[in-house]
């Protein structure tokens with residue numbers, strides 16, 4: 468059941484595939500600044516968003532998609548844009564829909580970079596996300612077993628140079644505890660991974676909502692003019708990030724109220740879900756993910772929400 472949102476995306480993807488001409492890309496490559504592109508998933512056919520950043524000496528890609536044909540198509544598009552070497556692949560977090568294409572990009576020359584927890588979680592936590600050994604199936608088990616690990620890990624922040632263009636990688640807690648935001652300061656642009664979902668109900672399976680709400684406040688502070696490329700959904704502005712923050716705040720408050728009223732189990736879930744639908748029922752994935760979000764929010768109230776165990780802090 469935990470993997471149902473992934474399976475749901477796959478199903479949507481198959482439907483979309485049947486209706487679209489075969490030549491259509493599984494993502495929309497959206498130019499955001501000279502040499503900076505968002506690759507926005509189209510109908511679940513890529514599985515998540517990605518990004519391409521080109522400097523005067525090298526290229527970086529942010530996230531590698533879920534579906535191999537989408538990663539293949541992204542590489543082909545990058546080769547049309549520039550002959551420069553692909554130097555870096557930055558994984559915004561460990562979730563399989565953002566890292567499944569890693570091997571293809573490593574074969575194309577990229578060094579994989581991620582927060583240090585990603586290395587610890589990439590195999591076991593993704594297996595759990597896919598429903599465990601049995602349910603994941605042979606293909607997914609094989610994919611996870613051979614997935615290239617990050618070759619460069621960092622704890623708090625890291626600066627990369629692409630030639631005439633810097634990338635700032637910074638860790639923020641919330642979606643998984645191993646999340647990276649990639650900032651392109653000269654373009655006032657941030658690739659947020661799954662810390663931001665635009666007008667979409669998020670996946671909270673590994674999340675801590677309190678940390679996440681604080682992170683979204685920090686990300687928008689002093690950035691009224693910035694644009695934000697989410698892990699899922701269209702490119703947004705700071706108002707969109709604040710709307711997403713309002714979703715998490717509302718969910719947390721509704722769960723807290725139900726808990727304080729003494730409601731438990733299905734009774735609590737029904738009350739929170741009904742109130743949530745009144746405000747956010749038209750967001751993407753509401754049907755597939757909102758009920759699970761409510762269960763997770765109530766588990767936080769109960770103190771029983773499970774999150775991945777981070778590596779011991781170094782300082």
Ligand SMILES: [Zn+2]
Nearest residue numbers: 560562661670
């Ligand atoms: Zn995720």
